[in-house]
Amino acid sequence: MRILFTGGSGKAGRHVVAYLLEQGHRVLNVDRVPLDLPGVDNRIADITDAGQMYDVMSSLAGLDELEPGTGVPTFDAVVHFAAVPRILITTDNECYRVNTMGTYNVIDAAVKFGVKKVIFASSETTYAVCFADGERKPDYLPIDEEHPTVPEDSYAMSKVCNEVTARSFQARTGFDIYGLRINNVIEPHEYAQNFPAYMDDPDLRRRNIFAYIDARDLGQMVECCLQTDGLGYEVFNVSNDDHSVALSSAELIERYYQGVPVKGEIGETETFFSNAKAKRMLGYQPQHSWRDVLG
Ligand SMILES: NC(=O)c1ccc[n+]([C@@H]2O[C@H](COP(=O)([O-])OP(=O)(O)OC[C@H]3O[C@@H](n4cnc5c(N)ncnc54)[C@H](O)[C@@H]3O)[C@@H](O)[C@H]2O)c1
Numbered sequence: 518m519r520i521l522f523t524g525g526s527g528k529a530g531r532h533v534v535a536y537l538l539e540q541g542h543r544v545l546n547v548d549r550v551p552l553d554l555p556g557v558d559n560r561i562a563d564i565t566d567a568g569q570m571y572d573v574m575s576s577l578a579g580l581d582e583l584e585p586g587t588g589v590p591t592f593d594a595v596v597h598f599a600a601v602p603r604i605l606i607t608t609d610n611e612c613y614r615v616n617t618m619g620t621y622n623v624i625d626a627a628v629k630f631g632v633k634k635v636i637f638a639s640s641e642t643t644y645a646v647c648f649a650d651g652e653r654k655p656d657y658l659p660i661d662e663e664h665p666t667v668p669e670d671s672y673a674m675s676k677v678c679n680e681v682t683a684r685s686f687q688a689r690t691g692f693d694i695y696g697l698r699i700n701n702v703i704e705p706h707e708y709a710q711n712f713p714a715y716m717d718d719p720d721l722r723r724r725n726i727f728a729y730i731d732a733r734d735l736g737q738m739v740e741c742c743l744q745t746d747g748l749g750y751e752v753f754n755v756s757n758d759d760h761s762v763a764l765s766s767a768e769l770i771e772r773y774y775q776g777v778p779v780k781g782e783i784g785e786t787e788t789f790f791s792n793a794k795a796k797r798m799l800g801y802q803p804q805h806s807w808r809d810v811l812g
């Protein structure tokens with residue numbers, strides 16, 4: 518497929534772009550900085566500028582595409598990751614502006630140029646736990662896509678707004694637009710670097726509901742979305758199968774979630790950030806675990 522990817526130079530994007538190239542896709546990375554990766558095409562552009570998004574959406578991916586002499590092909594899909602990725606990087610209002618305006622511009626340009634599949638990065642923070650003032654417990658466990666999304670911080674608010682924007686664009690067009698409520702992204706080198714501290718102090722993972730998502734498995738998730746057509750508008754949690762700490766589910770519930778309703782059976786190491794919907798509807802099957810590295 519010919520894919521326009523925004524934010525491919527970032528922490529998550531660079532692994533997902535690499536994964537998509539391995540699957541044989543052509544990827545045009547649209548970002549403020551280029552990605553230095555063989556095989557990727559780069560275009561410097563700002564997602565908050567609608568004109569620039571119209572331009573890239575109707576653009577050649579590289580000089581070689583001049584050769585057929587048949588004009589500019591339509592992208593098969595857009596994967597939108599570019600964002601201010603949390604609070605306390607920019608001001609709150611700038612984070613909200615970049616993320617909401619940027620997402621509007623990217624989806625608007627995509628649908629106006631006839632791109633019938635859009636996948637965009639939402640976030641675990643929509644469930645209000647991650648950047649809460651003080652400790653916030655989930656309404657119930659495991660957190661699935663039905664859990665309320667009423668966060669109080671500007672970053673998560675921008676992601677909730679983006680989900681509403683995406684749902685409306687889907688309603689207008691009938692195209693497929695899938696939102697990914699991504700948990701905390703872990704790059705391969707971060708297992709050895711960060712996870713020993715999580716074993717010593719599980720509190721460090723409370724705001725992530727003790728979950729995580731391997732950057733390569735996030736790549737697989739995007740590929741699953743690319744390969745599955747006809748779902749309309751859907752949001753999916755994206756996580757690995759196990760907790761990011763060494764405690765069992767029962768120990769975590771005892772220590773952190775007393776009084777929180779638990780729905781159904783949760784396995785000994787099974788994530789509290791349910792990926793069951795992605796498995797059921799997309800065939801997602803994460804391949805990695807910190808336990809493979811740290812045993
Ligand atoms: N890292 C995580 O744990 C995590 C978890 C959940 C969701 N997400 C979401 O996943 C996406 C990627 O996150 P990340 O951690 O890779 O962030 P990142 O900051 O590492 O990467 C974001 C990329 O977007 C680009 N960008 C920012 N503003 C831009 C603009 N105005 N125009 C063009 N490009 C712009 C940046 O240059 C950067 O390369 C974001 O949407 C983020 O909200 C990340």
Ligand SMILES: O=C(O)[C@H]1O[C@@H](O)[C@H](O)[C@@H](O)[C@@H]1O
Nearest residue numbers: 602603640641642699700701
């Ligand atoms: O967007 C998100 O959900 C993530 O944002 C990151 O910056 C936070 O460090 C991480 O805990 C969240 O998982």
